[in-house]
Amino acid sequence: MQTPEGASAREGNARIDWLMYPRIDMAMLVLAGCWLVHALVVSLSMEVIASDDAFISFQYARNFATGHGLVFNVGERVWGFTSPLQTLILGSLTALGADTVRTAYVTGFLWVAVTSVLLYRVFSEILPRLLSLVIATFFLFDLTQHGNYTLESNLLVALQLATLLAAAKNLPRTACLLAAASCLARPDSALLVLPILLVSRECRKLKHLAWFFAVGCLWEGFAYFYFDSLLPQSFYAKVGLSRFVPFLLNALREVASGGFAAAVGVSAGSGWLARILVLLLGFLPLLNREVRARPLLWYSLVLYPWILVLAYSRIGSFTGHNWEFYSAKFFIGVSTVVGILSFLHTAAGRLRRARSMRLALSAAALLFVGAGFALDSDQLHKDLDAIKSTPYGGGRYYTFRRLAKWMASNTPPTAAFANGEVGTLAYFSKRKIIDDSGIVTRGYLPSERMNPLAFLRRFQPEYAIVHRNAERLSVLPGIQYERIAFFPNQGYGEFSILKRR
Numbered sequence: 001m002q003t004p005e006g007a008s009a010r011e012g013n014a015r016i017d018w019l020m021y022p023r024i025d026m027a028m029l030v031l032a033g034c035w036l037v038h039a040l041v042v043s044l045s046m047e048v049i050a051s052d053d054a055f056i057s058f059q060y061a062r063n064f065a066t067g068h069g070l071v072f073n074v075g076e077r078v079w080g081f082t083s084p085l086q087t088l089i090l091g092s093l094t095a096l097g098a099d100t101v102r103t104a105y106v107t108g109f110l111w112v113a114v115t116s117v118l119l120y121r122v123f124s125e126i127l128p129r130l131l132s133l134v135i136a137t138f139f140l141f142d143l144t145q146h147g148n149y150t151l152e153s154n155l156l157v158a159l160q161l162a163t164l165l166a167a168a169k170n171l172p173r174t175a176c177l178l179a180a181a182s183c184l185a186r187p188d189s190a191l192l193v194l195p196i197l198l199v200s201r202e203c204r205k206l207k208h209l210a211w212f213f214a215v216g217c218l219w220e221g222f223a224y225f226y227f228d229s230l231l232p233q234s235f236y237a238k239v240g241l242s243r244f245v246p247f248l249l250n251a252l253r254e255v256a257s258g259g260f261a262a263a264v265g266v267s268a269g270s271g272w273l274a275r276i277l278v279l280l281l282g283f284l285p286l287l288n289r290e291v292r293a294r295p296l297l298w299y300s301l302v303l304y305p306w307i308l309v310l311a312y313s314r315i316g317s318f319t320g321h322n323w324e325f326y327s328a329k330f331f332i333g334v335s336t337v338v339g340i341l342s343f344l345h346t347a348a349g350r351l352r353r354a355r356s357m358r359l360a361l362s363a364a365a366l367l368f369v370g371a372g373f374a375l376d377s378d379q380l381h382k383d384l385d386a387i388k389s390t391p392y393g394g395g396r397y398y399t400f401r402r403l404a405k406w407m408a409s410n411t412p413p414t415a416a417f418a419n420g421e422v423g424t425l426a427y428f429s430k431r432k433i434i435d436d437s438g439i440v441t442r443g444y445l446p447s448e449r450m451n452p453l454a455f456l457r458r459f460q461p462e463y464a465i466v467h468r469n470a471e472r473l474s475v476l477p478g479i480q481y482e483r484i485a486f487f488p489n490q491g492y493g494e495f496s497i498l499k500r501r
Contacts, residue, residue: 024129028120028136032113035140039109042381048105049387049397053323054150055423056440057081057090058100062427064091065100070226072422072440073432079227080440082234083152084219085184101150108149111158116140118161123338125168126290126297131341138337143379144257145333153326156185160327163193164300167200172208175200180215187232191311192304192327199295237438237449238317248313252279254322255309255329282332284339291342301335304328395491397424403465403495404428406485411463417497418455419465434459456481462500470496 050058059072060081068074070087081087089107094100120129120136127135139145147153159182166175179193197203197212220230256275285291285301292298305328312325322329388394400421407417407429416432419425422440426433435441436455438448448454456464456475464473464481473481481498488494 024133028117028133031137032116032140035116036109036113039112039380040106043102043105043109043384046381046384047388048102048384049394050101050104050150051148051392052396052400052421052423054104054148055427057083057087057151057423058104059423059427060087061090061094061100064088065094072426076441077227078440078442079223079229079232080234080435082187082232083155083185085181086152086155089155104150108147108151108154111154112140112146112149115154115158115161118158118165119334122161122165122168122297126288126294127338127341127345131345134341135334135337139334143383145330147326147330148323151323152185153323156182156189157327157330159185160189160192160300163196164296167196167203167296168294170200170202172200172202172205173211175203176208176210176212177215180212183216184219186327188308188311188324189327191307192300195299195304196296199299233442234439235315236446238315238321240316241450242316242319244313244316247316247319248309250319250322251309251313251325251328255279255305255325255332257329278336279332281339282335284343285335287339288342288346291338301331301338305332305335389491391492396421399487399490399492399495400424401428402487402490403497406487406497407431407463410485415463416459416461417463417465418452418459418461420450420452420467425465434461460500464498464500466496466498467493468496469494470498473498 056072060070063069063071063074064087069077070079070091071077072080090100090103093103093107116136116139119139120132122132123135124132147157159178163175163178163182166172166178176197179189179197182189182193194212197209202208224230253275256278282305283302286298291301308325308328317324386393388397401424404425405428407415407425408431411431413430414432416434417425417429418434418436420435420437422433422435422437425431433440434455436452437450438444441455441459444455444458448458452464452466453473453475456473457479460475460479466473469486471483475481480501482501483496484499485497486494487496
């Protein structure tokens with residue numbers, strides 16, 4: 001029989017929950033908004049630079065914005081970008097007058113803020129809101145958890161989380177459309193979102209699933225008729241470049257440095273024992289009864305990251321291209337944090353005064369996250385500034401800017417250059433680039449990819465850029481290239497520009 005005291009206690013708890021929950025929700029939105037404003041202010045006060053791969057998408061976006069179409073070299077329809085959605089977003093905003101590079105940073109920061117809110121919403125279904133707030137703010141404040149701001153990484157995980165949330169909330173049409181959008185952010189997202197749709201009873205109904213396939217078919221139909229291809233050229237250029245085991249070991253090192261690992265000092269350079277421990281912690285959410293009862297959740301947190309890593313290990317791209325499986329690192333990192341907090345929450349519930357212990361756990365975790373942010377409040381500025389001094393950051397960027405300036409000043413607008421790193425050069429020189437890595441150029445044999453001499457023999461451009469001090473280069477009998485400009489090492493090696501004689 002219910003006692004008046006018991007009823008009164010439950011009413012009191014309900015009143016506390018009713019008062020707390022809106023405040024916690026609002027706190028999450030305020031924190032995400034403040035972080036976004038902070039990131040924008042920091043980036044606007046600095047010169048922002050991007051990786052060469054990001055500039056490939058920037059080149060496509062700018063040509064799209066200026067009416068030349070989705071092309072890298074004007075007049076050449078090659079599908080050389082991985083993320084159609086990211087490219088179209090940047091192209092549309094560029095057409096409205098925005099600077100493409102800075103827009104990539106602004107939208108990248110926005111997707112980080114959105115992801116933090118979505119993390120909060122997803123995990124508030126299985127954990128107390130205070131602990132969900134810990135998970136979300138931990139991701140938001142720890143910059144090592146974020147993807148590359150100028151690539152599609154943060155957009156991708158935001159769409160994947162939105163798909164998961166919509167499916168869990170029984171919004172099948174919304175889930176199917178968000179799933180399709182995530183596949184346009186990166187095609188490999190199908191490994192996550194398609195199983196989510198098929199597991200969900202409502203989403204897998206044909207009337208709803210048709211929306212997912214309709215969006216996919218529209219893009220693939222466009223790609224087939226516009227690019228004459230159903231897959232991005234980067235797939236054909238990269239497949240088989242690395243063996244399965246070396247790529248897998250590199251991926252394990254990378255994903256083991258995410259989530260809680262970075263906060264306690266475990267990184268990609270740590271020993272295997274520490275990394276294996278971090279990877280095993282990623283299975284902790286399975287101890288949570290609420291997670292086990294939700295196939296959508298345990299598949300996303302536990303199974304999907306390994307499927308993605310194995311898929312990329314099978315494709316065999318460059319071992320250093322770690323951003324390609326960023327979502328695997330993200331979900332393993334989130335899984336680790338969720339598992340640890342779930343374990344502590346369950347343990348606290350078995351102690352006396354369980355409610356007080358759980359509140360104390362939440363408060364302690366929030367203090368841990370908040371203290372880390374307070375100590376590193378200027379870390380974003382440091383990270384963006386540090387990029388300028390790295391060989392593959394500022395070293396490459398400023399070297400290619402110097403090369404591009406020379407190209408624009410000393411060659412005709414119709415000149416064609418062959419080189420293996422093409423994004424920054426094309427964007428700033430506005431010259432045609434023949435890509436000897438094969439990502440934005442077609443018409444070569446599989447045996448010729450990543451072979452600069454083979455590309456020079458096949459395409460015979462007027463100019464060649466080589467990453468060394470070279471006075472001349474013999475390609476074929478009667479076809480020789482001679483140096484016309486030399487750029488000494490200023491952070492990213494020596495470069496020579498040669499002209500065909």
